[in-house]
Amino acid sequence: MFYRDERLALFIDGSNLYAAAKALQFDIDYKLLRQEFMQRGKLLRAFYYTALLENDDYSPIRPLVDWLHYNGFTMVTKPAKEFTDSQGRRKIKGNMDIELTVDAMETAAHVDHIVLFSGDGDFKPLVEALQRKGCRVSVVSTIRSQPPMIADDLRRQADNFIELDELREVIGRPPREPRDERTRQDADTAD
Numbered sequence: 001m002f003y004r005d006e007r008l009a010l011f012i013d014g015s016n017l018y019a020a021a022k023a024l025q026f027d028i029d030y031k032l033l034r035q036e037f038m039q040r041g042k043l044l045r046a047f048y049y050t051a052l053l054e055n056d057d058y059s060p061i062r063p064l065v066d067w068l069h070y071n072g073f074t075m076v077t078k079p080a081k082e083f084t085d086s087q088g089r090r091k092i093k094g095n096m097d098i099e100l101t102v103d104a105m106e107t108a109a110h111v112d113h114i115v116l117f118s119g120d121g122d123f124k125p126l127v128e129a130l131q132r133k134g135c136r137v138s139v140v141s142t143i144r145s146q147p148p149m150i151a152d153d154l155r156r157q158a159d160n161f162i163e164l165d166e167l168r169e170v171i172g173r174p175p176r177e178p179r180d181e182r183t184r185q186d187a188d189t190a191d
Contacts, residue, residue, distance in 0.1 A: 002041050006041045013116075013118035019149065020164050024164060049099060051080035052065065100123075105126075113135065114130055116137060117141070119139070119141030124151070140167070141161075
């Protein structure tokens with residue numbers, strides 16, 4: 001699926017990839033993810049897209065965003081919009097599809113292969129346009145979750161479909177023991 005001399009760019013739809021990994025019950029180690037694709041070709045860029053709540057003092061995604069920014073990822077963020085739906089529930093909206101699409105179209109002239117980490121069917125026209133520009137497009141998502149996290153038409157349009165679950169051993173973080181278990185084990189070894 002990959003050629004060692006081809007120029008690669010990764011486009012990561014942060015919320016979509018997070019939801020797919022969560023559905024498969026594992027966490028992604030982004031350092032390992034970047035290393036994996038550096039071995040598959042000449043990785044020129046790794047873009048990560050996410051919306052951030054502006055008015056939150058602490059956002060749970062902020063440490064990840066900062067780490068990615070300092071470790072070779074091109075971060076693309078924008079403020080998320082917060083609203084209340086018709087049932088009075090607090091909702092957050094932060095779609096990054098346009099930003100990802102524009103960057104991918106601009107990058108297409110400089111790479112041979114684009115790897116899209118998203119199962120969002122809205123990206124099918126983007127994949128078609130990138131292919132018309134001569135880029136090969138691989139899509140990373142999962143069909144092993146219930147329901148599948150990838151739109152069937154996106155999967156069919158891609159040159160390659162990479163099952164996220166098959167990358168688990170390569171890019172997954174090892175599961176962490178619950179905090180109280182670690183404390184108990186530390187106490188046991190101190191005796």
